[in-house]
Amino acid sequence: MEYFVQQLINGLTLGSIYGLIAIGYTMVYGIIGMINFAHGDVFMIGAFIALAMFLILTTVFGFVFLPVVLLIVLIVAMIFTSAWGWTVERLAYRPLRGSFRLAPLITAIGMSIVLQNFVQITQGARVKPLPPQIQGGITLMEGGANSISVQLSYMQIIIILTTIVLMAGFTLLITRTSLGRAQRACEQDRKMAALLGINVDRTISLTFVMGAALAAVAGLMFLLLYGVIDFYIGFLAGVKAFTAAVLGGIGSLPGAMLGGLLIGLIEVFWSGYFSVEYKDVAAFSILAIVLIFLPSGLLGQPEVEKV
Amino acid sequence: MSEQKNPLLSVRGVETYYGNIVALRGVDMDVHRGEIVTMIGANGAGKSTLMMTICGDPRARNGQIVYDGVDITQMPTHEIVSLGIAQSPEGRRIFPRMTVMENLQMGAALVDPEFFDEDLAKVFKLFPRLKERISQRGGTLSGGEQQMLAIARALMSRPKLLLLDEPSLGLAPLIVKQIFDAIRELNEKEGLTVFLVEQNAFHALKLAHRGYVMVNGNVTMSGTGAELLKKEEVRAAYLEGGRH
């Protein structure tokens, strides 16, 4: 029982990170019908920028008050990834809008390779460590003679709470504001949105920017949680977040959140009860199974007929 | 009215292509302030293409479109409509997964929010049915309700020129009458200028002050609604056997 609860907590933490990345996949897919394969790498540079910024602030400028440092790190990482998301859309995807469907997919893979190699060359292929910054936690259940004690670390609390706040805010943004409405309108009928005065290109750019900013948050969380990053984390996390988006129903915002949590839970329980070596295989198998048996996902809308 | 000097909309020699296929072969037409003008023509004549070309999508390859003194031929769609043109397009294009309310809010995207409640009350007065459906999703409305919503959504942008593409298509005669009455009312009471494209020539010509006939991407005839209704060619091609 204790073991189960502990895995549940770990799974929700990991799932929060996947969910935040998955939102970027699902929103971009929703609005332009394209899988942005470079999105996982945006998460990766988010983590690298966060690490660099963290080291600059603490060693060069001698900042010590952790909350302020983390806030600045987060903002800077979000600004950089947003700028990157905007640039990629502008340079690699927009010129191909209206060409055959595979074209932007190919440039997306190209952008992903460019980013990975850039980071590999400039930062090296070895993992970059960050010593644990936020330690300690709460003991939820005391371990007995034949059970472990259940720990909820402060880091986990921060990650889960931040994710809840971001997702609530984001849901409000999409469902209640005129920007969110414009995004949904572009998703459903771009031509009509333009006829109503919506600047479709700008709305699409903003969608990339939002997805990238959330990926930066996930990158910082990953860095703080695991303490090591390398140029390859974007690929694995990206595929899992993409799986999460597909599982939840690609294009659906609540679906991405739910899918993220489920993938996090599945991965953690799989490692906990079966085998750690095959945890990535679990995620990929789910992707295959969902694509075959449930292509519109758990919360995806089947296409509504247009009369 | 056609003697007026500055038309609200003037289309000159407009040619539009889909790839290499020509859809408009040099269209000339005007819409003056306060008029209801109709373009009638058979399916595939190019009526919808003209409507969309006015809004910049597809763009005219040759010719010029001037709206309210501004050359809009090369402008992006969202800037053209921001000048006061609203379109209820072919197929209505209601956002299917948005509620009636949200569709109307989209219509008001460019308008100062301070006018929203007032404008909403106005379109509900025009189409009371929409008020009953306010939180229903657009995709679940009946065809007639969708058409009303498409027009209402266009009106929410406070247009000076309303473009209507076949508002009667596929609707029961009673609903068609409701919609045409609403158009007449808007024109008479608010002075709204309307450009209406129709296959339903009889109703359109009775409603309109002036009309044009389009055949295969060319404007072949023009005149007042009453004149066109009397013309033998018009009667033969668009009215006989199809009298409503």
Ligand SMILES: Nc1ncnc2c1ncn2[C@@H]1O[C@H](COP(=O)(O)OP(=O)(O)O)[C@@H](O)[C@H]1O
């Ligand atoms: N998206 C399109 N791509 C290619 N050809 C089109 C497209 N839309 C319309 N056409 C062609 O352009 C011509 C005019 O069509 P349209 O403007 O829809 O006529 P109407 O509205 O009068 O029925 C037709 O021959 C039609 O097949």
Ligand SMILES: [Mg+2]
């Ligand atoms: Mg048409």
